[in-house]
Amino acid sequence: MPHRTIIEPFRIHSVQAIDLPDEATREAALERAGFNLFGLHADEVIIDLLTDSGTGAMSSAQWAGMMRGDESYAGSRSFYRFEAVVQDLTGMAHVIPTHQGRAAERILFEVLVDDGDVVPNNTHFDTTRANIEHQGGEAVDLVIPEGRDPQADHPFKGNMDVDALRATIEEVGPERVPLVMVTVTNNSGGGQPVSLRNLHEVRRVCDDHGIPLFLDACRFAENAWFIKTREEGQAHRTPRDIAREMFSLADGCTMSAKKDGLANIGGFLGLRDDDLASRCRNLLILTEGFPTYGGMAGYDLEAVAQGLVEVLDEHYLRYRIRSTAYLAEKVAAAGVPIVQPPGGHAVYLDAKALLPHIPPHEYPAQSLAVELYREGGVRGVEIGTVMFGRPDPAGGPDEPAAMELVRLAIPRRTYTQSHIDYVAEVVIAVAERAADLRGYVIVEQAPWLRHFTARFEPR
Ligand code: F0G
Numbered sequence: 001m002p003h004r005t006i007i008e009p010f011r012i013h014s015v016q017a018i019d020l021p022d023e024a025t026r027e028a029a030l031e032r033a034g035f036n037l038f039g040l041h042a043d044e045v046i047i048d049l050l051t052d053s054g055t056g057a058m059s060s061a062q063w064a065g066m067m068r069g070d071e072s073y074a075g076s077r078s079f080y081r082f083e084a085v086v087q088d089l090t091g092m093a094h095v096i097p098t099h100q101g102r103a104a105e106r107i108l109f110e111v112l113v114d115d116g117d118v119v120p121n122n123t124h125f126d127t128t129r130a131n132i133e134h135q136g137g138e139a140v141d142l143v144i145p146e147g148r149d150p151q152a153d154h155p156f157k158g159n160m161d162v163d164a165l166r167a168t169i170e171e172v173g174p175e176r177v178p179l180v181m182v183t184v185t186n187n188s189g190g191g192q193p194v195s196l197r198n199l200h201e202v203r204r205v206c207d208d209h210g211i212p213l214f215l216d217a218c219r220f221a222e223n224a225w226f227i228k229t230r231e232e233g234q235a236h237r238t239p240r241d242i243a244r245e246m247f248s249l250a251d252g253c254t255m256s257a258k259k260d261g262l263a264n265i266g267g268f269l270g271l272r273d274d275d276l277a278s279r280c281r282n283l284l285i286l287t288e289g290f291p292t293y294g295g296m297a298g299y300d301l302e303a304v305a306q307g308l309v310e311v312l313d314e315h316y317l318r319y320r321i322r323s324t325a326y327l328a329e330k331v332a333a334a335g336v337p338i339v340q341p342p343g344g345h346a347v348y349l350d351a352k353a354l355l356p357h358i359p360p361h362e363y364p365a366q367s368l369a370v371e372l373y374r375e376g377g378v379r380g381v382e383i384g385t386v387m388f389g390r391p392d393p394a395g396g397p398d399e400p401a402a403m404e405l406v407r408l409a410i411p412r413r414t415y416t417q418s419h420i421d422y423v424a425e426v427v428i429a430v431a432e433r434a435a436d437l438r439g440y441v442i443v444e445q446a447p448w449l450r451h452f453t454a455r456f457e458p459r
Contacts, residue, residue, distance in 0.1 A: 006322040009315040010413060013060055020046040020377045027374070034455025035370050035440060037379050046377035047415065047423055049408040052345045054100075054258035054265055056412030058303060062262065065306045069299030074290055078298040078305070082268075085305040089240075090217075090247040092270035094277035098288055099295025101218060101256025102127040104269035106134075107283045108214070108254060111276065112178040113137040120168055121181040121216070122147070122160045123189040126387055128181065128216060128254075130448050137178075140168060141402075147189045148402045150339040150350045155230040157341075158186030158223075159198040165205050174209040183216040184223035184246065188383060190405070191219070191324075191343020193226035196234065196245060203249045212251035212273075218259040220246060222344030225317040240312045252276070259345065262307030262412060266300045316413075320344070323420065324410055330424040336431045339405065346409040349427065351384065354434050360385045360400030362439025362459060368430065369406045371437055376426030380408045386442070387451040 021029070021044050033039030042048060048055065070077040079097065086095045098104040105128050113119060115136035121128065122143040129139040142164045146152035160182055169177050182202055186192045206213040224242040227234050234242060247253065251273065257266035271277045281291050288295040296304070310316060321344055328342030337353035351358075351365035358364035365384035372378045384404035391398050408423065430437075444455040 006319055008323075008413070008416065009313075009319050010059070018046050019043075023374075026377060030370060030374065034444070035366070035458070036451075036454055036456060037369055037373060037381065038452050040373070040379060044377070045373070045379040047419055048379050049346075049410060049423065050379045050381050052259060052409040052411050053256065054263070055414065056262055056264075057414050058262065058264070059306070059310055059413075061310070062303045062306045065302035066299035069297065069302045071298040072292075074292055076292055076298045076301070078301040079292040082301040082305040085308050086268060086270060089243060089308060090250075090253060090270045091244065092247070092252065092272050094269075094271040094274070094280075096269040096271065096277065096280055096284055096291065097294030097296050097301060098267045098269060098284070100258055100265060100267045101216075101254055102131065102267075103288055103295055104254040104256075104267050105131045105216075107280050107288075108179075108252070108269055109135050109137070110283055111279045114178070117176050117178050118168065118172045119179060119181060120160075120165055120177065122158050122183055122186045122194065124181070125183060125187050125216065125218075126449060126451070128183075133448070142168060143186060143189050147186065147192060150190070150337070150348070150353065150403060150405070153340060155193075155341075156195040156198060156226070157192035158184070158189055158194040160194070160202050162198070162201045162205060165202065169205070169209050169211070174211055177209070177211050179212045179214050179251075180206050181214045181216055182250075183218075185219045185226070185344045187219070187345075188388070190339035190348045190403075191222075191346045191407075192339075193223045193230070193344065195231050196227050196242070197231065199246060199249045213249065215247065215250045215253040217247070217253040217270075218256045219344055220255075221260040221311040221317060222321065224312070225321055226344065229321075238312070239314060239317055243312060257304040257307065260308075260311045261304045262311050263300065263303045266296050266304045268294075268304075320412065323417070326417070327408065327410070327420050327424060330421070331427045331431075334424075334428040334431065336427055339403075346407045348383070349380075349406040349408065350404070351406055352404040354431060355404075355437055357435065358437065358439040359397075360389065360404060361397035362441070363404075363456070364437075364439065365404040365406045366440050366456065367437045370440075371430045372406070372426055375430050376422070378408075378423055378426045380406045382451065383407050386454065391445070391450075
């Protein structure tokens, strides 16, 4: 077989028009939003790479499933289908449906995390960190050193630093570590995968100390594909088989079905332990809903159940990971610094390397994200000191984040290759005038998750 382009393994069945607002409209939108791209109206954006969460296209089989949704309050048929699919994938007996990932996190941490506890993760996503801190716990990131260096080459830059994990547990004492989490793929660390071998090692450390291990499983299928294509001895296995082994190593998982559930909303908490499950279900009823729908409609349960099957299709995963690499290769070939190798769901531009003249407390990645919008109506998201830095209570400069990145997250099955070519052209045009970009100051911010609502002014 000749080597041919890896094409989108689907055809388009329903479309939505998109349009580029003119320059003056974009400028006015930025001013109105306080230079925070979360404040834009989606109609002011032409290619929206803010997130891959809930923004993908569903298949006709998912839409058909939605028509079959059973909206019974208790014991809905759609729940039992959803439960069976999740049980088959994870091997976890208890499947607790939530409206999205962070609801699963909130419930789990309310039950498990007390004041002064420490929760290690390769890298906490902002909502897991915030939910742990909300319970008075401390969220600790223990990714391998290569995972903090955008240019370091390593096939599994999402791996947990197992020695650091052991040292942390011994230092604080296992009784203060209620769970260990591993995020697959490691979103805040560049969408980087975790190897099976590393998961086995983390499991061993948890077993040695009697600590449960949880997967933050949002992008489990993309992680399984990286294992198949990068880890020794895994090439012959199906993504499903690999994913099952990943889940088999965990005592539970939190899942946002808005990513590898291929759905627009939904999530779940998967658990093995009966007692923990019953405590979590009690909280579920308090804020989400009855245990056979939780935070979802019957039709959402159907969409997620079908999505969890489709996401493990090899044609889909090959195209998905290839299309991300395609954007990465295009911008990197033009000299734009990015996190290498590219992640599964997103390309991460390295603003620290591109804008060395803007210090972290003047938010180089925010400046780059704003400029991509100004240049071509493309919306990405800052993952740097705005999202993860710490404001100084004394009013000095923020404590900086480990990296200053702009994430261009690619919604699943939504944009074509020419959309992605356009994005590359915009990124390259901005990079060519990088020296002219200026930093920002924050003029308004919330006490947590400030990146969603902060307002900025150019310096
Ligand atoms: N964990 C990870 C690794 C995530 O990436 C997200 C969401 C969550 C948990 C929370 O899930 O949004 O369904 O409540 N990430 C989105 C993003 C928002 O843009 O990366 P949620």
